Amino acid sequence: MKLNFFFILFLTLSVLNVDAQSNNEDILFSVQGEPVYTSEFLRVYNKNLDLVQDESQKDVDEYLKLFTSYKLKLKEAKALDLHKKTSYLRELSNYKKQLAKSFITDTKVTDALVKEAYDRLSHDVKANHILIKVSENASPEDTLVAFNSIMKLRNRALNEGFEKVRAEVHNGQTVYGEKLGYFTGFKMVYKFETAAFNTNVGDISQPFRTRFGYHIVNVLDKRKSRGERTVAHIMVVNKEKDSLAEKPEIRIQELYKKLNQGEDFESLAKQFSDDKNSAQKGGMLSPISSGQLSVQEFEDVVFNLDNIGDISEPFKTNYGWHIVKLYGKKLVPDFEIMKPELVEKVKRDDRSKLIDEALVDKLKKRYNVDNEFSGIDYFISIFNDDYFKKTWKLPADFKENEPLVKIGKKQFSYKDFGDYLQKTQRNRTQKGPYKSIISRKYESFLKDNLIQYQENNLEEENEEFAHIVGEYRDGLLLFELMETTIWNTAKTDSIGIQDYYNNHKNNYVLPERIDAVVASSTKQKTLKKVSKLLTDGMALDQIKSLVNSNNEIEVIFTSDIMDGKHQALPTNFNFEKGISKIYKHNNAFVLVQVKEVLPQTQKTLEAAKGTVISDYQTYKEKNWIKELGEKYKIVINQEVLTNVKSQLKK
Structure with missing residues (x-):
């Protein structure tokens, strides 16, 4: 997803629609005469203040630029009638139906079932x-x-x-x-x-x-419950393209020996773990819950570690070889942390039937629906065994206009329930007393229509629901606008992309790198010996066999094409061909043999195309916003803006 679209959502998920504003309310600015009120801007700014990562966006003037751009885009989208597109209306309707599910429920019953579920998960x-x-x-x-x-x-x-x-x-x-x-x-x-x-x-x-x-x-x-574990791991994978790399089972055993020699787990993980996501954090992984992982071998090892600080023996999974260290043990997460997840699970589970029953009772009271099914005798009189053959039809003299039940302001007739009976006969129905069958069908009919009536009227009945729908409505509209105006056109504008790349080539280069071997050891004396052997031209395999023994691993070698950020290299390492001095790095000592310095290289358009397209989209959007500002006049009330700034400084 585009970075700029993140800000679209960021705004639209925070802006509360203001459908009715007082004429006395301060107008902060207007877009082509359409007012934007101070209260809306302050609400958005304050709500998002803690979420903003870019400090410049906390500046009121900078934030106002973003906000006016957002309003310009919304104005353009409506001018292009994007809010009338069939696809837009369909997407909005589907969202409203999905969102309504979280509002149409009995919260007391749901809360009780969620608490029960948490107790059982414990x-x-x-x-x-x-x-x-x-x-x-x-x-x-x-x-x-x-x-x-x-x-x-x-x-x-x-x-x-x-x-x-x-x-x-x-x-x-x-x-x-x-x-x-x-x-x-x-x-x-x-x-x-x-x-x-x-x-x-x-x-x-x-x-x-x-x-x-x-x-x-x-x-x-x-x-x-076994709860969750916090662990770190060192992972070694097979590097088929690296002829100098050892087999992973040999490398993992070497690392295990170094751990048994007392070397630091975190330091070894930073230097040698092939899990790049966790290596920089000393191998630390996110907390693991029982049953969470698809790799059973890994989970079994994790939960069989008893004491904080315990380290497993090397073991193999489909991903490679691992050594795991236990850092923390915790039972089931706190209730408040799990509650949102549990709410969704409860609604999808058999428990939902209990929630439905409670909801129907609540809606009957809200819309003054009588529990009595006044028409049951009539429907029994026209019912017959054809229903079980799926051939039942309403009689020719059916009393279709007879009132059946009223839900809120909507009156249902015998025809509505008669049509429902005909429609649902396609579902298999077990033979039984007509009265019990028709009663069950009526309860289903009533439930469906009670829920549908509430859904249709939620925007009038529930302010929070109305706000969220309004937010999504604008966000979806801006997505349609950005996709048709910027994103899709930028992707297909091959000439524009080529020109942009030609004018900004300096932004798309491979950094200077080295083809190097890094020797790592906890003993500086050992690396001095390695330095001499490398200077003498001895092969790595010979050096390893000479320096390391079966019982003790003194040095580990890493061979790779490396840039300045490579985990094995010391900070600010000088790229110079030859054998370096000995550095202190990650609680160990390292020695680097630079075999070749690879200069900074220009990336081709094909190699950099994804980044180029993204940058070109940003460039196009910036110019487009400028054009919109000329098309729709923005007038900022400077006096009101000064008052806004003074309020925000308090």
Whole structure:
């Protein structure tokens, strides 16, 4: 995503729409006569002050330039009728529907379920279970047979032992007896999870039903969650293109020996780890939670380290060879940290049914909806078995205009529910009493329309929702404008890109580099010996065999094409062919043999094209903003601006 577009979003995600402004409110500036009020500017500036990385943007005058540019772009987008485009309107509509989901909920029930989920994620349960399979839509007779079967198995398990019965009855088709191991919240369907967490260790639960059938669960153990670990690692990968590089298993064993000799883990990671992202931080990784990693071997090693400071033996994964050091142990993160993630999980889980039920009850009260289904007798009278064959039709004399239920200001008729019945008959419906079938269908109909009515009226009912939709509306509009006006045209403007590159070649060069070998050791004396051997022209393999022994690694060599920022080189290292003096670097000593100095090289347009295009887009946008400023007159009220500055200084 373009850097400039980040600022578009940065502004539009912070600007609160001001639909109705008092005439007495100060106008900070106007764009082609359209006022922009002081309150809007102050709100945006103060809200984003802590987020701004560029200190210049904290300056009111500099920030005002960015803000006026934003308003100019918005003015141009509307002038081009981009807000009327079908794709824009569709995207905005989809966003509103998605956003509405986070507002259409019962927060009390959600909060209770989130807290329960957190408590369960803080623990692991070890359990086995027995399942009698039965369909969710099974007949009452089949359901009763399954229930009686699971009750008999529970009685047997109480008398004979759960494991014995489990092993005997499992057939993998109608009856399952499975060892589940340890699991935590969200790893099982909600009803199963609830039964397991609510059953004491050693006990067998009462039968309970999920969508799979009837279960009993035997809880074997409960423990606190393993939480998370903070570790650092040294990683060595195979460098196929480097003929001088050792095999990774040999290099990792050398590093492990140096650690056992007492050398510093962080220093070795900085010098030799091939994980460039963590090497500069001494190998430190972000905290790791159990089950988070896709690399099971790595996770197992991490969680098997017991004491802070413990270092693993070298081990292999698909990524290479590793050595891991334990720096921190922590249980499940604090509730407030996990809460946003848990809210989303709860809404996607079976728990959402409980939230839906609470929401429907709340909306019925809000919109004064009567719980009584007054038309049920009429719909029973026109219902028949054709519904189960998916051929049922409304009768010719159907009372379609009869009022059914009123939600807020919207009146629904018999026709609305009749159409819903016809539409949903395509879904498989188990035969049963007409009254219970029609009652369930009516509850679904009512739920769908209650939620839809609230969604359609959210901008009027909820100020926060209205603000966020307004912010996205403007952000999406500016994205359409930037894409059509700057980004796409800049990418396809081959002549313009070529001219820009030709005029700014000095910005696109490879820095001076060296083809070098770096020798690293904790002993300065050892490197003096290495320096002499290199001067004498001895090969690296011979030097290594001479200086290092099977039991002790005195020196490690790194061979590479390096620029001045390479991790193995001392700061401000002088690029000069030959053998350098000995430097102190990363709590060790280093010696550099520079075989060749590679001069600064001009990048071709093809090699630098991504950066050139990005710079060209910035250049085009700067000129375009200047043109917009000439097209739409901006008038700044200097007196008001002075007052704004004085307010911000307080």
